[in-house]
Each structure stands twice: as structure tokens, then as C-alpha cells.
Amino acid sequence: MTAALQVEHVSVSYNGRRVLEDITFSVQAGERVAVVGPNGAGKSTLFRAILGLVPLEAGRVQVLDAGAPAPVGYLSQRLLVDWRFPVTAFDVVMMGRVGKLGWLKWYSRRDKEAVWRALEMVGMREYADSPISELSGGQQQRVFIARALAQEAKLLLLDEPFTGLDLPSQEAILRLMEELRAQQITILFSTHDLALALEHFDQLALLNRRLIAYGPPRTVITSENLSRAYGGKALWRGDNYVMVLGDIECCGEGEHHGPH
Amino acid sequence: MDLIELFLAPLRYPFMWRGLIASLMVGTLCAVVGTYVVLRGMAFLGDALAHAILPGVAVAYLLGQPLFWGALLMGLLTAVGIGFVSRRAEIKEDTAIGILFAASFALGIALLSTVQSYSVDLTHILFGNILGVSDQDLVLTGALGLFVLLVVVLLYKELLVVTFDPLFATTVGLPTTALHYTLLVLIALTIVVSIQTVGVALMVAMLVTPATTAYLLTRKMWQMMLVGAGCGVFSAVAGLYISFYTNVASGSAVVLVSTALFLLAMLFAPRRGMVWGWAGRRRAG
Amino acid sequence: MTRIPLRLAVLMALLGLVLAGCGASPAGQPLNAGLRVVATTNIIGDVVAHIAGGYVQLTVLMGPGVDPHTYTPTPRDVAAVHDAQLIFVNGAGLETFLAPLLQQAGGQARLVDLSQGIDLLPAGHAEEEAGHAGEGEYDPHVWLSVPNVMRWVDTIAEALSEADPAHAGEYRSQAAAYRQELEALDAWIRQQVAGVPPDRRKLVTNHPAFGYFAREYGFEQVGAVYPISPAAEPSAQEIAALEDTIRRLGVPAVFTESTVNPKLAEQVARDTGIRLVRLYTGSLGEAGSGAETYIGMMRYNVRAIVEALKGSE
Numbered sequence: 001m002t003a004a005l006q007v008e009h010v011s012v013s014y015n016g017r018r019v020l021e022d023i024t025f026s027v028q029a030g031e032r033v034a035v036v037g038p039n040g041a042g043k044s045t046l047f048r049a050i051l052g053l054v055p056l057e058a059g060r061v062q063v064l065d066a067g068a069p070a071p072v073g074y075l076s077q078r079l080l081v082d083w084r085f086p087v088t089a090f091d092v093v094m095m096g097r098v099g100k101l102g103w104l105k106w107y108s109r110r111d112k113e114a115v116w117r118a119l120e121m122v123g124m125r126e127y128a129d130s131p132i133s134e135l136s137g138g139q140q141q142r143v144f145i146a147r148a149l150a151q152e153a154k155l156l157l158l159d160e161p162f163t164g165l166d167l168p169s170q171e172a173i174l175r176l177m178e179e180l181r182a183q184q185i186t187i188l189f190s191t192h193d194l195a196l197a198l199e200h201f202d203q204l205a206l207l208n209r210r211l212i213a214y215g216p217p218r219t220v221i222t223s224e225n226l227s228r229a230y231g232g233k234a235l236w237r238g239d240n241y242v243m244v245l246g247d248i249e250c251c252g253e254g255e256h257h258g259p260h
Numbered sequence: 261m262d263l264i265e266l267f268l269a270p271l272r273y274p275f276m277w278r279g280l281i282a283s284l285m286v287g288t289l290c291a292v293v294g295t296y297v298v299l300r301g302m303a304f305l306g307d308a309l310a311h312a313i314l315p316g317v318a319v320a321y322l323l324g325q326p327l328f329w330g331a332l333l334m335g336l337l338t339a340v341g342i343g344f345v346s347r348r349a350e351i352k353e354d355t356a357i358g359i360l361f362a363a364s365f366a367l368g369i370a371l372l373s374t375v376q377s378y379s380v381d382l383t384h385i386l387f388g389n390i391l392g393v394s395d396q397d398l399v400l401t402g403a404l405g406l407f408v409l410l411v412v413v414l415l416y417k418e419l420l421v422v423t424f425d426p427l428f429a430t431t432v433g434l435p436t437t438a439l440h441y442t443l444l445v446l447i448a449l450t451i452v453v454s455i456q457t458v459g460v461a462l463m464v465a466m467l468v469t470p471a472t473t474a475y476l477l478t479r480k481m482w483q484m485m486l487v488g489a490g491c492g493v494f495s496a497v498a499g500l501y502i503s504f505y506t507n508v509a510s511g512s513a514v515v516l517v518s519t520a521l522f523l524l525a526m527l528f529a530p531r532r533g534m535v536w537g538w539a540g541r542r543r544a545g
Numbered sequence: 546m547t548r549i550p551l552r553l554a555v556l557m558a559l560l561g562l563v564l565a566g567c568g569a570s571p572a573g574q575p576l577n578a579g580l581r582v583v584a585t586t587n588i589i590g591d592v593v594a595h596i597a598g599g600y601v602q603l604t605v606l607m608g609p610g611v612d613p614h615t616y617t618p619t620p621r622d623v624a625a626v627h628d629a630q631l632i633f634v635n636g637a638g639l640e641t642f643l644a645p646l647l648q649q650a651g652g653q654a655r656l657v658d659l660s661q662g663i664d665l666l667p668a669g670h671a672e673e674e675a676g677h678a679g680e681g682e683y684d685p686h687v688w689l690s691v692p693n694v695m696r697w698v699d700t701i702a703e704a705l706s707e708a709d710p711a712h713a714g715e716y717r718s719q720a721a722a723y724r725q726e727l728e729a730l731d732a733w734i735r736q737q738v739a740g741v742p743p744d745r746r747k748l749v750t751n752h753p754a755f756g757y758f759a760r761e762y763g764f765e766q767v768g769a770v771y772p773i774s775p776a777a778e779p780s781a782q783e784i785a786a787l788e789d790t791i792r793r794l795g796v797p798a799v800f801t802e803s804t805v806n807p808k809l810a811e812q813v814a815r816d817t818g819i820r821l822v823r824l825y826t827g828s829l830g831e832a833g834s835g836a837e838t839y840i841g842m843m844r845y846n847v848r849a850i851v852e853a854l855k856g857s858e
Contacts, residue, residue, distance in 0.1 A: 095425070
């Protein structure tokens with residue numbers, strides 16, 4: 001098993017404030033990692049650091065596919081997308097190919113085939129010609145996953161992808177994620193939902209500016225870890241469920257900020 | 261006078277011909293570039309850019325140079341300036357644009373009011389003078405317009421991605437900032453070229469209205485551009501004819517026609533039109 | 546869905562161009578009979594109308610009350626210039642819009658400058674103060690002296706006869722008749738002016754339009770009044786300066802152009818206790834004003850001037 005993602009001592013500052021502090025972990029190809037933490041913990045910032053969208057104050061990030069640098073697929077938070085933009089599902093997935101072409105070149109047949117394959121894989125082939133405004137939440141997310149597949153990305157970063165999605169849609173995406181595992185596609189999935197993290201993920205990164213813990217979910221979710229992540233108001237009850245009270249501030253720093 | 265005669269009569273005059281050709285070019289150009297303006301919510305910025313051109317025009321006028329170059333220089337300067345200012349996080353982009361807008365416009369008026377007979381030319385600059393288009397103007401308009409359209413075509417896929425999802429664009433390695441500046445420059449060029457037709461005050465309408473009408477009628481961005489161009493051209497030509505027969509200022513006639521088209525689309529567009537919505541509710545309820 | 550508006554738009558554009566291509570002719574062809582004549586000012590238009598009678602199609606560019614500084618040709622005006630065969634202009638720097646208009650309109654008209662043969666006054670310091678410095682070296686208000694207009698009549702009649710020899714006889718006889726009316730008008734003016742004591746023959750105006758009138762009929766144009774731009778709102782400073790000048794000169798009345806804001810006139814009259822008399826200098830009056838013709842305008846002006854200056858004060 002090769003490491004698909006290596007994060008080493010990454011620190012990120014924003015407007016003079018340290019929002020990520022000495023983060024180190026590594027993810028194997030095909031693993032599913034849930035990234036969990038309160039608002040303002042730096043989940044989105046971590047993703048942006050992995051994508052190279054924010055400068056690293058320290059440390060480095062390596063995204064590898066069989067030892068070579070690989071493209072990273074990114075689903076930003078759903079609120080950031082303009083759903084009324086005049087594009088069809090096909091158009092959106094096609095955008096994934098833009099990085100592969102140079103300037104002044106138009107999409108080739110190979111590109112179009114890659115798009116059809118990606119749509120097929122996420123089960124959205126019949127919706128290729130639908131404007132994205134006509135798709136349901138779950139369908140939209142699948143289209144964006146297809147876009148990442150069209151990029152030939154081996155690492156997918158999903159930023160709170162279940163926001164506003166009903167349960168059947170969520171389950172459809174979880175099934176899709178399982179199918180993608182067979183292709184050695186690694187997934188980082190940020191969420192608030194601890195129960196979800198417990199059930200469907202191989203690793204869990206508990207984040208609150210620092211990496212509080214990283215490992216299999218059941219090992220990570222202890223009351224001690226949770227209280228360090230969420231402040232003193234989280235309670236660990238039992239084997240199957242956990243209760244977290246309120247939206248807790250970033251530990252030890254008072255005010256709640258967040259670049260995301 | 262029958263309809264054909266009504267249509268052909270003004271075409272006896274060379275100035276109408278030139279106005280017609282200018283309308284065709286400007287209508288197309290504004291709608292194509294306006295597509296980006298509408299989809300990225302840049303209407304205010306477009307309006308600001310149009311007004312900010314005034315000092316450039318004023319200086320050119322005072323120096324006895326063709327107004328076009330003053331407008332062009334000022335337009336490019338402002339485009340880059342706005343791009344730059346909006347990167348400062350301390351001031352909201354919206355406010356920064358507003359301040360720049362008012363300041364440049366006031367500067368332009370101040371400069372022009374030092375000239376006694378400024379009022380006529382100011383009217384032309386503010387509200388358009390499509391009948392005053394000269395052959396040189398047409399050549400310049402055509403050349404610049406073609407250049408803008410060429411850039412849009414060549415950079416089509418990149419601009420589409422950057423417009424739809426700038427974050428994604430950055431992650432796949434597109435030079436998002438450079439493309440954003442390119443877009444601003446294209447908008448500035450479009451405005452400079454179109455000022456003569458509709459003038460500064462109504463410029464934003466030409467950028468925004470035909471494109472929005474097209475938005476209601478189409479599903480893909482390139483379709484939006486094409487239909488927008490059709491609406492833009494139709495509005496410009498119709499406005500020209502209306503101003504010929506009724507002596508109404510050409511710029512305002514053009515804008516009123518394009519707004520009428522928009523209202524029609526808003527009401528009757530298949531699927532998105534309001535009438536459609538009412539009919540749907542009646543059938544359901 | 547999208548194909549319909551798309552095709553329609555393209556079709557309309559193409560249709561328009563095709564029809565236009567089929568039907569357009571290189572230069573404007575005359576639609577009706579009669580010499581096509583354009584006059585820039587309505588005063589010129591009135592004079593031309595008296596001479597040309599019913600034999601020409603006359604278009605006047607600037608209607609009553611229009612100021613040449615702010616005049617913008619409408620599309621119809623431009624079309625008329627394009628179609629015209631004769632264009633009568635005042636000349637002497639009045640029509641600053643003319644050169645661009647001619648270039649814009651194209652066409653093959655013959656331009657007739659009516660200032661030829663008239664002894665033009667230079668634009669003095671009064672002109673500069675009034676802000677007309679950019680206009681050239683002459684005072685353009687030649688029409689306020691009747692002999693100048695008589696000179697116009699000759700020029701006009703000659704131009705018309707040359708362009709339309711078929712009606713030369715009519716033009717000449719109508720010109721002669723009108724000339725007689727003008728002579729009568731001139732005599733009447735001199736008689737009226739005689740009734741004003743020479744020391745009271747001072748014209749204080751806001752716009753030095755009376756150079757020719759003053760020279761011809763023995764007035765002094767005291768134009769040192771703060772200029773009020775016809776296009777802009779007068780500032781408080783301008784109003785104050787106007788009032789100071791009025792008091793300093795000790796005149797019974799100040800004469801202004803009909804285009805001046807009436808509120809200004811009322812305010813100044815209230816403040817200084819003197820009258821602000823509105824005259825028609827740059828344009829004929831509206832219908833019903835009494836100054837709808839040139840002769841009417843001159844009679845109206847002279848009556849107002851004589852009455853204001855003659856009166857007890």
C-alpha cells in the first residue's frame with residue numbers, strides 16, 4: 001500500500017493568526033478519512049493547504065499516485081456554487097479536463113469519453129444534458145465527484161458534502177464512495193457528523209487547530225479527545241452514539257474565527 | 261408609408277448606415293462580454309467602469325485628441341485599478357468600486373466644466389451619439405471588437421471555468437488572477453468601444469439587459485452569448501429606427517427596447533417565465 | 546427551446562441587412578418637388594420663408610428657444626442636411642456645430658454664408674467675458690440690425706435664383722416686397738429710438754448680443770455684466786455680481802435673452818428694484834408671443850427697450 005497523501009508538520013496562518021498548527025498525518029491509497037472538528041477548527045483550511053490554495057507557513061504536503069504527483073479533486077462547500085449558472089452536468093464534468101489541455105486547444109474525443117465514463121461511474125449518465133439547476137442536491141454532488149474523476153484525480157477532498165442532502169442522497173453517495181475504493185481513490189471527507197464518521201470511515205482526523213488525534217474512528221473518539229477538540233462540553237456516552245453539546249469555540253482562544 | 265418603406269427610408273442616409281453597422285457591432289460585443297458580467301454579478305463594476313472613463317475622455321477633449329484614446333487609456337487603468345483595489349480585504353469590494361466610480365466621474369465633470377461649450381459633447385458622452393459615428397470610429401470599433409471576440413473565443417473554456425468556479429480553476433492550475441484581469445480588460449474595451457452608441461450613463465444596460473434576457477431563454481453559456489447578441493443587435497437597430505422617427509435620444513431608445521425584450525422574456529420564457537409559473541400553479545391548484 | 550429565439554434573432558438581423566441592401570440608394574433621392582433648403586436659425590428661416598414663399602421645402606434646424614451652444618441635431622435634422630440642396634447659415638462663428646454636422650450628414654448641399662458682405666464687429670472683451678472666447682473673432686448677432694438683414698435678403702434671393710432658375714422671378718419679386726417691409730421697419734425703429742434721451746441709451750445685457758443694434762441705432766452696449774451661461778444654473782456668485790453691476794451702472798433696466806431662467810429675472814428685479822426685461826435675441830419667440838417673425842421680434846424688442854429706457858425713473 002502506497003501513501004496517497006502525506007501531510008508533514010503543516011502550519012498555516014491567516015491574517016497573522018495561526019489556524020493550523022503542526023499537522024502531520026498520512027493516508028494510504030483507497031482509504032476513507034473523515035475530518036471532524038467544530039466550526040473554525042480549520043477543516044476547510046486544511047483542504048486548501050492540501051490543494052495548494054493557501055501558503056504553508058511551515059511543513060509540506062505531498063499528494064502521490066504511485067510515487068508521482070497527482071491531481072486532487074475538490075468539492076467546495078455547496079453554498080459557494082452558483083447553481084443557476086447555465087451549464088449542464090456534462091459541461092461541469094468536462095471542466096475537469098481543462099487542466100489536461102493547454103491553451104488554445106479544444107476538448108478532444110478522448111476528453112469526451114473520459115467525461116462519459118465519469119458520469120457513468122457516478123450514475124448520472126442520463127442527466128448529462130440537464131442544467132445543474134434542475135438536479136437534486138445528491139445529483140449535484142455526484143456530478144462534482146464525476147468532475148474530479150474526469151480530472152483523473154486519485155485524491156478527493158469533500159468539504160461537508162452532505163449539507164442539505166436528504167438521507168437517500170447521502171446513502172447513494174456513500175455507496176459511490178465504496179465503488180471508488182476499488183479504483184484506489186482516496187477520500188478526505190469533512191463533516192460535523194460523528195456518527196457518520198464512526199460508521200463509514202477508515203480513519204478519523206480530529207481537528208481543532210491542532211490534530212488532536214488521527215486513527216481508526218473508535219480509537220480516536222474518546223471522551224478525552226472529544227473534550228480537547230470541543231471544549232469541556234462534549235460527552236461520550238456509549239458504543240453507538242455520542243452526544244456533543246452546542247457549537248463549541250476553538251479551545252483556549254476565546255473568539256470564534258474561521259477562514260472558511 | 262408602408263412597412264418596407266418605413267424600414268428602408270432612413271437607409272438612404274450614410275449616417276444611418278454607419279449607425280446601423282455600429283449598432284450591429286456594439287450589440288453583439290456587449291452581449292457577449294455582458295454574459296460574463298451577468299454571471300459573475302459584475303453589473304455594478306461595469307457601471308463604475310463606464311463612468312470612470314469620463315476623466316480620460318475629458319483630458320483627451322481638452323488636449324484636442326480623439327476622445328477614443330483617452331477613454332481607452334482611462335478604461336484600462338480603471339480596470340486594473342479596480343482589480344487591484346478589490347484584493348484589499350479591509351474595504352469591501354462594493355464600497356471600493358463605489359468610491360472609485362464617483363471620484364472619477366466627478367473628476368471628469370470638473371475637467372469638462374472648464375470648457376464653456378462642454379454641454380453638447382457631454383450630452384453625447386453621457387447618452388450616446390450613434391448618428392455621429394464616423395468611418396474612422398467604425399474601423400476602430402470593428403478592430404477592437406474583433407479583438408475582444410477573438411480573445412473570448414480563444415479563452416472560452418478557461419473563462420468558463422474561472423467564471424463558474426474560480427476555486428476549482430485555481431486547483432487545476434489555471435491562472436485565475438490573470439484571467440480575472442483579462443476579463444476586466446475585455447469589459448473595459450467593450451465599454452470604450454460602445455460608449456459612442458449608448459453613452460456612459462446607459463452603458464450598464466447594454467452590458468446587462470440583453471445578456472439577462474438570453475439567460476432566461478437558454479441553457480448553455482455559448483447559447484446565452486448568441487441569443488444575447490441577437491437581442492443586443494435587435495435592440496440597437498430598433499433603437500436607431502425609433503430615434504430616427506421620433507427624435508428620441510438614440511441611447512435611451514436602445515435601452516428601452518432591450519428592457520422591453522427582457523420583460524417579455526421574464527413573462528413568457530418557457531419554463532422560467534412568470535406566466536409559465538402562474539399557468540403551472542393553476543393547473544396544479 | 547433555445548433554437549427558436551436563436552434562429553429568430555439571426556434571421557431578423559439578416560433580413561434587415563438584405564432588405565437594406567436591396568433598397569438603399571447611394572445618395573438621398575428627392576421624394577417631393579421643390580428646392581430643398583435648410584436654414585440653421587429660425588430667424589434665417591423666417592427671412593428665407595418670406596423670399597422663397599411656397600416654392601421650396603424649408604427645414605429649420607433650431608426651433609424657437611433653442612440655444613446654438615447646446616443644440617444637438619436630431620436624426621431628422623441630419624437627414625435634412627443630407628438631402629438639402631442649399632443650406633443658409635448665419636456664419637461669423639455662430640454655428641459651432643456645423644462642421645461636424647456636415648461631415649456626419651454627407652450630401653451635396655451648397656453652403657451659403659449669410660455673413661458675407663456684412664461689416665462684422667469683432668468679438669470684444671465683452672464677448673470674452675460672456676464666455677464665448679472659444680468661438681472665433683466675430684460677434685455673430687448680425688440680425689439685430691435691420692440693414693444687415695436687408696443684405697441677407699439680397700444674398701438669399703441670389704442663391705435661390707441660381708439654384709432654382711425656374712422660379713427666379715418669384716424669388717426676386719418676393720425679395721423686393723420683403724425688402725420694402727424691412728425698410729419700413731428700419732424707419733420705424735429710428736423714429737422710436739429718437740424718443741429716448743441720448744444719455745439713457747444704454748443697454749445693459751447679460752449676453753452681449755446688441756453690438757450691431759447699438760452701432761446701427763445709436764446705443765451703447767454696456768456689456769460688463771457677469772456672464773450667465775445659458776446652459777448652466779447661475780451660481781450665487783453670479784447673481785450677486787449681476788446685481789452689483791446693475792446698481793453700479795444706475796440703469797433703469799437690464800435686458801436679457803429669452804432663454805434666461807425666469808426665476809433669476811424675478812429675483813434680481815426684487816433685489817435691485819429695477820426691471821429685468823426679456824428680449825428675443827437669439828431666436829424667434831413661440832407662437833402667441835408676438836415675436837414669431839423677424840419683423841415681429843424686432844418690433845417687440847424695440848418697444849420693450851424704448852419703454853424701459855424712456856420711462857420715469
